[in-house]
Amino acid sequence: MIRPAILFMLGLLAVNSTGLAAASSGSNIEDRIRAGIGYIVNQYAAASAATGFLHGTNGPIETQRMYSFDNGIVALALSTYQQTHSSEEYYSYLKAAVQFLQRAQTGSGDFHEYFDISNNTWGLGGQLYYWNSYALMGVAYAAYTVTDAFPAEKAYWTGIVNVLRLCVDYWIPRTQTPGGQILFSFPGQSAKADLAANAAMLAALIHIALFEYYWGDVKLAANYAKWSQSIAVWLYFLQERNATSWGRGGFYHNATRTLQLTFENGLAMFALNSYYKAIGVLLATFHPSISELRESMMNWTAGYVEATRDSWNGPQYGRSAMGILPYPKETLAGASLIQALVDVWINIGGPTHPPGYWSDAQELYEWMTGSNELSLDLQQARDIHGEGGGFYAGIQENGANTDSYLTTTALAVYAMVRASYIEVFEFPWPAVSLAFVLCLPLLEARWVKRARVSKQSQIRESVEKAAGHMSGFDLPSFIWLHAVGRFVCTYRKGA
Numbered sequence: 001m002i003r004p005a006i007l008f009m010l011g012l013l014a015v016n017s018t019g020l021a022a023a024s025s026g027s028n029i030e031d032r033i034r035a036g037i038g039y040i041v042n043q044y045a046a047a048s049a050a051t052g053f054l055h056g057t058n059g060p061i062e063t064q065r066m067y068s069f070d071n072g073i074v075a076l077a078l079s080t081y082q083q084t085h086s087s088e089e090y091y092s093y094l095k096a097a098v099q100f101l102q103r104a105q106t107g108s109g110d111f112h113e114y115f116d117i118s119n120n121t122w123g124l125g126g127q128l129y130y131w132n133s134y135a136l137m138g139v140a141y142a143a144y145t146v147t148d149a150f151p152a153e154k155a156y157w158t159g160i161v162n163v164l165r166l167c168v169d170y171w172i173p174r175t176q177t178p179g180g181q182i183l184f185s186f187p188g189q190s191a192k193a194d195l196a197a198n199a200a201m202l203a204a205l206i207h208i209a210l211f212e213y214y215w216g217d218v219k220l221a222a223n224y225a226k227w228s229q230s231i232a233v234w235l236y237f238l239q240e241r242n243a244t245s246w247g248r249g250g251f252y253h254n255a256t257r258t259l260q261l262t263f264e265n266g267l268a269m270f271a272l273n274s275y276y277k278a279i280g281v282l283l284a285t286f287h288p289s290i291s292e293l294r295e296s297m298m299n300w301t302a303g304y305v306e307a308t309r310d311s312w313n314g315p316q317y318g319r320s321a322m323g324i325l326p327y328p329k330e331t332l333a334g335a336s337l338i339q340a341l342v343d344v345w346i347n348i349g350g351p352t353h354p355p356g357y358w359s360d361a362q363e364l365y366e367w368m369t370g371s372n373e374l375s376l377d378l379q380q381a382r383d384i385h386g387e388g389g390g391f392y393a394g395i396q397e398n399g400a401n402t403d404s405y406l407t408t409t410a411l412a413v414y415a416m417v418r419a420s421y422i423e424v425f426e427f428p429w430p431a432v433s434l435a436f437v438l439c440l441p442l443l444e445a446r447w448v449k450r451a452r453v454s455k456q457s458q459i460r461e462s463v464e465k466a467a468g469h470m471s472g473f474d475l476p477s478f479i480w481l482h483a484v485g486r487f488v489c490t491y492r493k494g495a
Contacts, residue, residue: 033416033420035389036379037081037389039381040053040093041093043383043406044096045117047115047117051096051099052096053070055114055405056384057381057390063117063118065116066114067407068104068111068113068114068134068135069135069407070405071097071101072131072139073138073406073410075098076137076138076141076142077410077411077417080145080417084420098139098160100115102160103115104125105166106126109167109170109171110125110128111131111132111167112124113129128171130184132184133184133201136164136204136208137200137203140161140203142160143164143207144210147214168205168208168224168227180230180231181193181231192254193234193254193255194254195238195253195267196264196267198231198271199235199267202235205224205225206275208224210278213281213282221282222283225278228275229286229287233288235272236293236296238254238268239299239300243303246321248299248304249307250304258320258321259320260318262318262333263330263333264336265300266333266339267336269340272297273343273347275293276293277343297348301357310329311373312367312371313363314372314395315329315333315337316329328394329372329394330394330408331391331412333394334394334415335411335414335415336411336415337361338361338368338419339419342361342421343418345357345358365415373395376395378392379412380392390408390409391404
């Protein structure tokens, strides 16, 4: 009996979907996503010993390099598109990025830094260099999300997860300290506990753990979850929780607690968001707690994101005790914040009008697409074949930085896909809130990311979350929504 109403409301949603025009090009977010993916696809190249995606765009292909870091972020972007759009259109390219990393793996499980096409040689390897965490993060995320959405692909991705395990099983016990942080190698430097690399490794481990939990070995899943928990504790320690401190809400670059950088702040929150969604499934008891993580998200948004934005609501480089560090204003940092804020909004809820996580993400998207100090659409970079769709590196004190690298566009695509996935930029929420609630039985997997807890608790959490998103929300509405939630739970339980 509920299905005709749902179909009607789905039609209402379609009528109310308007799409947000980009600031300078007139393209909506889906057009921008496809243009960005077009840029990624055009960076694909095949060499005698490796196939993958090129880092740079200047000069002939024969002079280029393919980096493990880049190919990991490509896997992150393309797998998210495949999952959210239920499309295998770019699956062969996703597999190409993964296969590059298979070939890049060394005898000790880590990944070479790059493959140089000009002389058919592999770059540095043999230690747990920082780029390994990004390669692992992208492919682990891909393995979980694609298998979740396309169960027939489980056998392929099981083999890939086994490749990733060769790296983490060997290196994590050798590099993780009693404090939880992992010491990564850097060329020409001493090993150090890098914030961004640890955040990426946390995201990698939590997705390997989820894969093992649902389709592999539950005992292995618990082991990876415990490793990820140790990193999460360390990340949580690096966040400033003193409300009167200059660094309030932000994650420090290292234990000296003197610097906070925007790109790695977004990545740290991405990691904790991933941990927040999964750790309760993987471990019976854990730390930081759910309430601590929620508080972390709120403090981070108010204390760092909203406190460090420029006059156009764009990302500044970072801050220290001396004040804001404005330049360079990086597209990579903007994308990093967008994807983190989208997840915070999913986890916490809140209004779609300023101030709020939803509007914070939207304003960063608008900054990237033209609402910035230069009135410049940053998605005008050309790929190695001279076609558009890529993103410029960002804005410097003396003007635009029109350099273009694969990682920037790939992370921007990932951020836009995540935003489009929950209709951050497509739906006027006050007009569709009721319709959305009535559609929850069809949309529950999108809201809870197929978390495999009971269907009844999934629906209840989704209804509560939808209630939190509504503006002008009063007690009678809450009671009515609660009744709807109970009815839907009962309906689903009997289905």
